[in-house]
Amino acid sequence: MTEKQSPGQHKSNEHGPARAEPIPDVPTQAMLEAHLAPYAAHSAGSRGRKHAEPPPSARTEFQRDRDRIVHSTAFRRLEYKTQVFVNHEGDLFRTRLTHSLEVAQIARSVARNLRVNEDLVEAISLAHDLGHTPFGHAGQDALNECMREHGGFEHNLQSLAVVDELEEHYGGFNGLNLCFETREGILKHCSRENARKLGELGERFLTGKRPSLEAQIANIADEIAYNNHDVDDGLRSGLLTIEQLASVELWKTHYDEARRAHPQLDGRRLVNETVRRIINTLIVDLIETTRHNLAKHAPDSLDAVREAPPLVAHSDAIAAQAVELKRFLLKNLYRHYRVMRMTNKAQRVVKGLFDAFTEDPRLLPPAYLAEDEAAQPRLISHYIAGMTDRYALKEYQRLFVINDN
Template structure:
């Protein structure tokens, strides 16, 4: 093997070769804005592949297996969790990225990390924790995901968190209040100036919606909380359901449902690629900075966007507000609120790491980005609760409030 060949296999040129096919407006490793803590470049992989690998090996990623999507984890083995949802988002996002010649590895890293900061019990848990933190800066799950990868993971000797690239962190931060954006410096700037993130971040954002809308339909039908008769009133569903029946007259039941959902997802992906390609042809960005300065480029056509919005409204009305889902949401809010209040009243009930003088607080105080991260007792409690799985939160609640005679 020649020296040139050896470098292409083992050195950083290999990473660049892996990205040689990318469009000029894609995110490239060699032009990344870098990491908070400088590191030697990886061998035989790109910087964004390294980010993806760190996310997959993180503790927070493993916890997603036991965090709610819509249905609490113990309600059934076949319902989506935050983990399966994240994998489905990554699959959709990679398909779109490949067709648009942008960075698949970056879009995968963002997709896999976007829910790392979600609380137990889905949006009900998040809403409850935000209410508990109202007088302490509130709670935003996107900001919590960033705190996980910047501060809370404990895998490396040289730094807190995962030390991800700027572009991955930028994509994780899908939403952010202006108040919090001001604390984030360069990372929060776009929320103040109206600029856009990378095209890879935009793809992951839309892929998230495609995944949860369609897979929530599947889980809703499996649970019996929504019916095929109800869905027949939604044009996006009706069109593809009828097409599936016409092509395969003999299929029914779960097979017909899966065939319909598969067709809907395909329609959404193809439309997203076609519409985004038209936007790119019109704007003609030459670099990632051109993408950031342009209007949003990744989008559906008006017709498909309208149909997808109708499906989303249907799910909100008929599934997310179903009385049995609301009952579980009410229980979840009681659990999160009860835990927060108990820990606030007596922080000695917390594990030592999450007490105000514990290791997490001390590490935050020594972090170069300390102004970004609040190490107050209330924020440490929020970190602890947000990191819980559904079943751990229920067990912790039982330990604190239920007297067991056994």
């Protein structure tokens, strides 16, 4: 056996020496995206960045965005931010980080099948929750209430603030200086009032236009991921039972299929097999229905996608089943008394922190002290929103427990 040869090294065989394999040139962005459909987002057609930068070498603009998100401080913090269950309740429950990875995996599968930009859809998926508060939606609701007189708080806008201003990695600008298309995808919802303040980025919320297919895919991949992993976590925690889920058509159909296919299975493996089948059905249906919509409306560019009705969608039958599952989770998991107890505690922590810092801003780290008093509440919200669950609990103890340092 011959030693492994390095790139460009001469190979030989029994017929004599062979020619050296040429070392391929560094691919251009156009080459890296040559497989994409005309309706996909292409790096060459990007509306650009707030701050001009030289084009990246050996990767596309959207790959650069993805890489910047993965290396950001806010992305690392997602490891200790709640999805449904607070971090200390168990090591196997989903966090914002694992949720974001699951969203990216689903979204990339769909994007590849539709020949749209996997790098962009991954960047949007990984960044969509960067602005989430500690303690999940309970923390967001509490912080929004605290900020009611100061413009409110919305995690999509906070995610945008993180990538536009709050990250501190680069010498030439604040934030991550992401492409317009990535920032557009992060902004899933926006009020008309806030849309007017955002200029070009908020225009579609005023005109009724659509974002890119990549943004539409990430949006629905988010729903597929959290609905199914919340079922999994709910069963793991004991707050949901298989008997309860039997009333949900999407669950029952795939649970019965899994039992017929694997009659020897029970417990966790049967649950995992069921969830796997549900996710596969949702993804395949999404791809097939979106292909039908693309054929019907025939967009030939990203601009045509923006003018078309929503193109990324489930079939009516599967959409109805997904809505039924979502309603089941709202009633039986998110409003379960044990979840509500933790929700109540989380809201008390967030409100307590906000009130303490508002009453005496000198309790804040110096970086969050505002020169202008009117700007102070927003800086406080930035500080609290950036906390992990355990950091928020520790900060609360520091402020309110007499024997804590």
